Amino acid sequence: MENEEIKPAKIGDIIEGRVVGIDRSSVFIDLGAIGTGIIFGREFQEAKSRLRNIKKGETISAKIVDLENEEGYIELSAREAEKENNWKNIREIKDKEEKIKVKIIGANKGGLLAEINGLAAFMPVSQLSFQHYPHIEGDDRSQIVKKLQQFIGQELEAKVISYEPEQEKLIISEKASEMENVKEDIKKYKIGDVIKGEITKITDFGAFIRFSLNERFLEGLIHISELDWEIVENPSQIVKVGEKIKAKIVNLTEDKIFLSLKALKKDPWEDVEKEYKKGDKVKGKVVKLDSFGALVQLTKSKIQALCHISEFGTKNKMEDKIKEGEEYSFKILSVNPKEHKMSLSLAE
Secondary structure, three states, X not given: OOOOOOOOOOOOXXXXXXXXXXXXXXXXXXXXXXXXXXXXXXXXXXXXXXXXOOOOOOEEEEEEEEOOOOOOOEEEEHHHHHHHHHHHHHHHHHHHOOOEEEEEEEEEOOEEEEEEOOEEEEEEHHHOOOOOOOOOOOOOHHHHHHHHHHHOOOEEEXXXXXXXXXXXXXXXXXXXXXXXXXXXXXXXOOXXXXXXXXXXXXXXXXEEXXXXXXXXXXXXXXXXXXXXXXXXXXXXXXXXXXXXXXXXXXXXXXXXXXXXXXXXXXXXXXXXXXXXXXXXXXXXXXXXEEOOEEEEEEOOOOOEEEEEHHHOOOHHHHHHHOOOOOEEEEEEEEEEOOOOEEEEEEOO
16 A cells, blocks of 8 residues: 555565566565665575576565665575574474474484474484384494484474574474374273383383384383382393383373383282281391381392381481391381381391
């Protein structure tokens, strides 16, 4: 409209204009009422492939980098406009939670490198799908890189999980794109089901087991407390990477499966009252000293009992009387099979 107010242009604006001139090192653009723009010098060279086939009369988007140069033109950047539009597209993809196909162009010890619409993207190892995760015993970095390099040139389906245009950081996830399938597959299981799978990773807090359903993989966690009825200090004492085992589902959430190995083993507390009674004297090895007392492994069974700190008075007094790894005689104060608890005192 004739009376429509013309907003003053400012540096950083993305504007559109019609190409009115092209030579070997510059492109001239008609910006209407605000003047004529030019893409030249470094901006022309960096966008040369983008501008190679452009023709007079075409409309082009560009970003204002200078309002007036020495020759009176508005300096523009097609490269910066394209980059900004690309980030805008990324924002829309993220907001809509869309799945996208990305081509892997590189790998390092941290993950995979990809490109999305001219923007560099990174997929951390932790964001790979269960199927593609490089399960390496001992976390040998060189072996991890070797496994990841196999994906170079392949296309993977991913979701954008975070982006920072100012820092030019774009993080993508293959695992996130699979999550809908994972949630649907988990619905097909119930607490109490027994699965058979392969140990894929061992951590300080437990072991991960991978199993398949309809040619898709799921992964569940066996917490360190669910590996055995005895207290486990190191999960690798119970399971090994690559070992095939059965485990019982003990809990389910929308997107996670929690498993138990000890649930498939005989519960040593089932017949505890037949073997032990209040007042009995037993021998046991101190396996751990803590602020709440001493954890004792009974010599003739898998039962672990507690000699409470109150039996000693203070932690220092307890540490003076007993040592980890040593065997002592104890007296049973109480037995509670349902709660898997036995209380002891140091026998005189």
